[in-house]
Amino acid sequence: MTQLPRRRSYAYLLWLVGGFIGAHRFYLGSYLGGAAQLALLLYGMAGLPGSRFGLALVLPWLLYDLYWIHRRLMRQGAAETGNEDAPAPRSVRRPAASDAKGYDLAALAEVSRLQERFMAAAEADDWAGAVAIGEQVVASARRVFKGPHQNLAMSLCMLGQACHQLGAFDKARACLEESLSIGRKxxxxxxxxxxxxxxxxxxxxGIDARKARGAASDEQGALLSLLEDREARYRDALAQGDLPNAEKLCAEAVAFSRRLHGGPDKAVVLHLSSYAELCRRLRWNDKAQAAADEALAMIGQLGLDDSWRRGPTNTLALLHAAAGRSDEAEALYKKTIAMAVAEARGGSSDGVVRAFNNLAFLYADSSQDEKAELCYARALVHLDKLPPGEGDAELHSDMLNNFAGLYMARREFVRAKELFERSLDIQQRDCRGISPAAANAHNDLGLIAQEEGDLRQALVHFKRTLLLNQICSPDHFRNIDNAQRNIDSVSMALAAVARAARMEPST
Structure with missing residues (x-):
């Protein structure tokens, strides 16, 4: 158990009034010495032979204890600093009596308590709390020792290690370098x-790794970590179809990227473009247009190429198309096609397929079927050039479904059926056929089978459509109801055919 600090005035007072019974030695923890003094006093007062000799020994011993009290208290003060019984290196000056008198024992006890709290926080991996406590430890050590001291050096080392764990590398470096400087002194x-x-x-x-990530200071490092966290989280939310949460996290990513770079930057453009598209999908058209316009303006300021412009330009085209501004949308879609082809260096890519698909959908929606067919055909040519099984499977299936829908409207069922079946093959390779795109393809194949009179095959497709809608889009009640009505209609037709077959007379 740690001994409580002793006061010099109390020790000398006990020596004065109770020195013969060893009171001062008991007070300072020298129990054997105190017991010996008490025994000599009792022996001297017992009147036994040689008892006066015992009293004669007590008096010089008490005179010596005046110096002993001073040495004892100085040694206890050194123990409070953590150097008790430790041999000092030759280059270190032992504290003089005046130094020991200058230490505030209560403050030393407070430093010790703070160090215990620091260790508890570190063991619990609470590095933010450890840093806060470590700063108090260092401040208290500076007040107590008022100069270079081993306790201060080790306190700075503790704080530096906690700052390193927290990612505050600049502060950790300053603490550790000061600790080494004191240690050398x-x-x-x-x-x-x-x-x-x-x-x-x-x-x-850690500082070198932080600089490699593009952060020049602790503040930038913290912002970069926050930005990476929000980016990963909003992409996960988007993959799960949670658009409101993805929009919120993406907005935070935009804010962090602005603070990190302090002005126009590629990272800001990237997150602004994503934010514009998320807002469009949520039908927050004003926010989407503002974000896309800002992204394009920033691209111009930075002098970036068309590969950066394609995303926000496509978002603006979709916004114009949704608002019924076909001419503006057509012009922007043509720009995205040119950008995608240039980016692919005249070859094929998902960007080219997407650009042609969007323009074709615009033409089909405005009843320009010939232009739509031409754009879909060009998209299909580029899709055929892509390596099998690679790229955006959802995009490829949607394009094929859209193209097949154009043929269905013309009642060209053979061509439509080929495209739908190809769409299902892509989904089967990508996600075992469990997707909204596969549900749409099965639904339309069921309609084609129904038109061709193959009711049993139609029933198979409609049942598959219902199952996929229940799995992939359980909140889209309209699609589920339509699939159930198609199943009921075909089932009733099959039942009617069966009844008619039973009632027909045999020949």
Whole structure:
């Protein structure tokens, strides 16, 4: 158990009024010495032979204890600093009596308590709390020692290691370098110096890694970590179809990227373009247009190529198409086609397929079937040039379904059926045929089978459509109801055919 600090005035007072019974020694923890003094006093007062000799020994012993009290208290003060019974290196000056008197024992006890709290926070991996407590430890050590001291050096080392764990590398470096500087001045033990040097080496490696990520300071490093977190989370939310949460997280990513770069930057453009598209899909058209316009303006300021313009330009084209501004949408779609072809260097890519598909859908929606067929055909040519099984499977299936829908409207069922079946093959390879695109293809194949009089095949497709809608889009009640009505209609027709077959007379 740690001994409580003793007051010099109390020790001398006990020596004065109770020295013969060893009161001052009991107070300062020298129990054997106190018991010996008490025994000599009792023996001297017992009147036994030689008892006066015992009293004669007590008096010079008490005179010696005046110096002993001073030494005892100085040694206890050194123990409070953590150097009790430790041999000092030759280059270190032992504290003089005046130094010991200058230490505030209550403040030393407070430093000790703070260090215990620091260790508890570190063991719990609460590095933010450890840094806050470590700063209090260092501040208290500076007030107590008022100059270079081993306790201050090790407190700075503790704080530096906590800052490193928290990612505050600049602050960790400053603490560890100061700790080493103090250690060299006072001749700190080699083992402690090695610990500090290793911690500094790790911190310098962390600073290099942070710079490689594009952050020049602790503040930028923290913002970069927040930005990476929001980016990963909004992409996960988007993949799960949670558009409201994805929009919120993407807006935070835009804000963090602005703070990180302090002005126009590629990262800001990237997240603004994503935010514009998310707002469009949520039908927040004003926000979507504002974000897309800002992204395009920033692209112009940075002098970026057309590969950066294609995304926000396509978003604006979709917004114009949704608002019924076909001419503006057509002009923007043609720009995206030119950008996608240039980016693919005249070859094929998902970007080219998407651009032609969007323009074809615009033409089909405005009853320009010939232009729509031409655009879909060109999209199909580019799709055929892509390596099988690679690229955006959802995009490929949607384009094929759209093209097949154009043929269905013309009642060209053979061509439509080929495209729908190809769409299902793509979905089967990508996700085992469990997707909204596959549900749409099965639904239309069921309609084709119904038109051709193959009711049993139609029933198979409609049942598959219902199952896929229940799995992939359980909240789209209209699609589920339509699939159920188609099943009921075909089932009733099959039942009627069966009844008619039973009633027909045999020949």
């Amino acid at each position: 006072i001749g700190m033990p080699a083992e402690d110096m090695d610990i500090t040097r290793k911690a500094l080496d790790q911190t310098l490696a």
